[in-house]
Amino acid sequence: MKEQVPETMVNALNRALHNAMTDNQDIILLGEDIAAKGGVFGVSKGLLARFGADRVIDTPLAEGMLAGISVGLASQGIIPVVEFQFSGFMLAAMEQIACHAARLRSRTRGRLSCPVVFRAPYGGGSHGAEFHSESPEALFAHLPGLRVVIPSSPAKAYGLLLSSIADPDPVVFLEPKRVYRTVCEPLPQPNTHYPLDRCFILRSGGDATLVSWGASIQETLAADVTLRQQGIHCDVIDVASIKPLDMATITQSVRKTGRCLIIHEAVRTGGVGAEIAAQISALAFPYLKTPPIRRAGFDIALPYYRLEPYFMTQPEHIVQSVIQLMNDDVRTAPISGQSYPSAYPGKCK
């Protein structure tokens, strides 16, 4: 038995691409700086040498083009795995992703399909420049025809990327770059595919359900350690598949615990946490001891990195929220008519 060496997420992704491309000649990689440079984060390092310039292709710098040609390539049986350097730059590709990649199957009634993986690093906490730190998963989760997948660890990055590449429909695969190199773990056996529509239960406990994904899993697990020391035991669920959501697993846990906290880095309003909370309210209402609540980003433009720490959820925030839940002390904000402090006092009216 080979010794299991812990790997980073970057290496796990590289390994998955390597294995998938070895097994299937139809897979190609497209992106900016992915070939000679091996990607700005090194995810595709060595793949040009291994698979050649016909399969690892540096493109001109145009994200809409990347998504648009993927639709054409995929229609002819080629499977493009596209790297966007940062998820913030995917917005330029939104029309091609939303109107064409996601709809090619439905608008041709299955005659043409679009098996493409759109990969992008996302999220804050890595001192990025402007537009390098957002979490756009909800934008994509709102689009029919897409799957949205977010791995939280190297093993999941490996197994979920393989499944995403094998899936016959377009997948938006968002990679939490904050944990690209900070979390290491052994990878599963080669060619292990993880299911694309199942949550992972990382910790078990009967007191509350903590639901999160991506890099926030790290803070959630840290909070769980503190909570356990205080005698509070939680289910910790890594959603992983943002779309479709595995509500069966989440609901089962909430029916058991009666309490649910959803933690995500993306801004709160219209976030995926809202969808989970709405579904929990419908599916587990009689079991709830207190309303499901969210620890999510403020509804503000992500600050540049000097003030970014104030935006990010820390383990102690999660601990605090769980203690509120345990005390049935979920404070409700005033509905309206109350004055909130304004950044520009006196200029509101």
Next chain:
Amino acid sequence: MDHADLFTETASFTIKHRSCLNPDGELLTKRDVQPDIQRWIDIYKGMLLTRMFEHKAVNLQRTGRLGIFATAFAQEAITVTLGHTMAKEDLLCPYYRDTGALLQRGVAMEELLLFWGGDERGSLFQSGHGDFPIATMVASQCLHAAGVAKAFQLRRHRGAVIASCGDGATSRGDFYEALNLAGVWRLPLVFVINNNQWAISVPLPQQTAARTLAQKALAAEVSCEQVDGNDCMAIHYAIREALDKARNNGGPTVIEALTYRAGEHSTADAPEYYRNEEQQRAARQALALDPVRRLSRYLRSQQKWNDLLENEWLMTCRATIEKAVTDYLHNPADKPESIFHYNYACWPEVLCAQMAELNDDERTSA
């Protein structure tokens, strides 16, 4: 001159403008067009069929039996010749003024009626050659075509791709990005622009300051030319040469076909509200350049066409169209649950639940 400014002549350009037939159907070219005589007859018949079919489609729309329709009235030469000139192994990424091309490519009339009649089954193209569905999102098809062309290149497939679009599309990023990429990768790709001078209500001078749309190719090191868009021979030779070049690794071409939209953009448009007197006069005058009449005159002058043949063909067209319309009108909408069937290859559980919801709603309202 200040500083150390240096001027190097990098490029200077002329734009080729090709025409073979004048508006009276007289040959302008010294090229021997006789070997292609059957082609001109076929294209002429294709234009008549397209004109009659589109006329019928507008009538269906006016009587509430079709959602919307966009004709290529008096611009049929471009789309019909394009479809005729392509080979089976080529692929077309069409837009909404390409009824003529799609009919040439073997797509059934009934399917085209289904598409405009609000039914996705209209894009099945069961008897076609794997062409892309009709692009509604302007210029998006240029990138799809570039992707298909790249696939052809990677697979060493001996075919070329045509991206068909209008003049308005050349203002969009997708057009420029596809053009740039086609130049860098020397894609087997031909852009055919129907420059009918109008993007709904916006005339060309408000669309671009460029004196030709063809010249947009030059910055991408892509070859280009203008053709008389009402001259089937010029269009055919231009596209044939561009396709041959593309298939033989000679790279992409932009063909700007100049015509005029005498009528409306679509059935949801009324140009008299935005065209001034002069522009309305120009639209009427444009009819004198009609591609159908032009080719008819040429064929008749060569004793290759006459009233008898014309009447026979019109009767054939009428019968074909009537049958397609009858089939379309008698084709009921697909089952309600089919709206779920094609969103994913493997259905997420949530869609199964939502389909059950739809069925419950139906039972409740029944």
